[in-house]
Amino acid sequence: MAHYNLALIGFGNVGQAFARLLLRKKDMLSQEFGLTFTVTGIATGRHGAAIDPQGLDLEKALQIAQAGSSLDALSPQPAPRGGVDFIRRCPADVLFENSPVNHHTGQPAIDHLQAALEAGMHAITANKGPVVHGFKRLQEAAKKSGKRFMFESTVMDGAPIFSLFRETLPSAELIGFRGILNSCTNLILTRMETGESFDQSVAYAQSIGIAETDPSADVDGWDAAIKVAALSTVLMSAPLTPQEVDRQGIRNLTPQMLDEARRQGKRWKLVCSAQRNGKQIAGRVAPEMVPPDSPFYSINGTSSYVQFETDVLPGLGIVESDPGPETTAFGLLADFLNAVK
């Protein structure tokens, strides 16, 4: 039986869903994977931090988080509130980094993940920033420490995308991809098709926690561009930046345009794509009108889709329906199990 100490940075929706998933799968992990675990530390931005080498009570941590109280109460000694100090002090084999995304720099998540790798931990994240802004640096740190940097949950939540190529498509070469990768804009377009205005749709997306208070990162296509950059950086060995992606959001789609599409039996979708052209990769985010014969047509609400063109499989598509924090949490668990197997 192998035992792992786990440290968590970030204990919001995803961090809590991951904690619940760990508790639910505990018996299965020991029976089928010969693996036990203890959470030795949790650090949050606003709700305190706790480190206990003997293991924190995860049920209690969840209750405290639900109540909006501080995790400080669980810590025998005061725990560092700063991420890197926390990582250096927390005795752990794996760090799960789920701090808020910084689209422009990937920080402080990159520093957290690097500190974890340098401290001999596997570094796992659901945060896109470090993949786009720190991939090379973190891959090198992982190689140096003999540990893994993994990030399955950064694109399409817990649906297997990176592990699909890594584990199931050996020797395949990715030529290009097309997909619907931003849940928020897809939900907004689906709501607008029912007659809601843009503002009403954004307000709805905000009310269910899909859109931020400032929705521009989604609406202007930045989140989609970051995902295009992440996929091309990792899967096409082409370190595209989000700024290099030809990007157009959904602000110019009027209710009249959506009506006209409906009259033609079509739908508008925010389509993400990248295509290899010699040594160049052209990345693009732009609205497209799609007919019912397109696999994009049936991807509605918060669902997402990507289709890959490779040298060995002309068309391989992945659909994720009804995602939530639980599906993102599963991506973290899958990374953990693949890192230690």
Added chain:
Amino acid sequence: MAHYNLALIGFGNVGQAFARLLLRKKDMLSQEFGLTFTVTGIATGRHGAAIDPQGLDLEKALQIAQAGSSLDALSPQPAPRGGVDFIRRCPADVLFENSPVNHHTGQPAIDHLQAALEAGMHAITANKGPVVHGFKRLQEAAKKSGKRFMFESTVMDGAPIFSLFRETLPSAELIGFRGILNSCTNLILTRMETGESFDQSVAYAQSIGIAETDPSADVDGWDAAIKVAALSTVLMSAPLTPQEVDRQGIRNLTPQMLDEARRQGKRWKLVCSAQRNGKQIAGRVAPEMVPPDSPFYSINGTSSYVQFETDVLPGLGIVESDPGPETTAFGLLADFLNAVK
């Protein structure tokens, strides 16, 4: 650099596509996987057999097959024509079994694969019969010999289905699936939607090599039922037989019914499914009318689709578009690379 001797049973469309893929990927396999190979034997039902411990000339074997001549000419000594004798005589590390499918017994492929495992080879097949009729026996033989029994190409050609669960979804529990898994009936329905009769559509499917001379295994839903049985046997630990699948083919779908669906903006699809209900698994193959909002609607021609419901991801779908012998060949290569990695 690791070297592998490969033996091939069956050298039809899939076997030849696999040989071409091996030749095309040769340099990449040595550079990126540190792996070289020699094909030491090929046995066919009608075009002879050849064994050469020094390695057969694969280009020449392809030319002979294209010309419809006998492979005997390549063999320094006469090679056994019978499968099991061939396997015992051929010095190989991996057997690729691509003899024609026997839907009712899985033979002689089961005996071939078992003989290969007993001779210390990995046993890889694109043939569904052994998965449905010999899974337990072959798994046990693989365990005993410390080798692998692999069969990615048996469902949805080379699209990753079995490796998806094995490699990318650790700890996930499969609750049920729904899919379009038989290319032939899907192509027939797509053709009938354009106004062709059932017989015309079958004739077209036969002309491009998708339907057999006797199309009943496809048309009556047997091939679909076998795939339902294969998926539930392997992924749900529920050894369902094709006979236990509640099965209905497409013979009763009239042009009038397809017309009526079209008037409603819908399509008929032959839907395969299985659902866990306590310890029972209910498997089913039956035509369903699907609307454009269903992901099934855009799966046309020879494309296929399956969506999985698991305890951790509520909806994960896999689309395969434009398959051919090359995609099946890739599944064989992926199994090989995963078996020896």
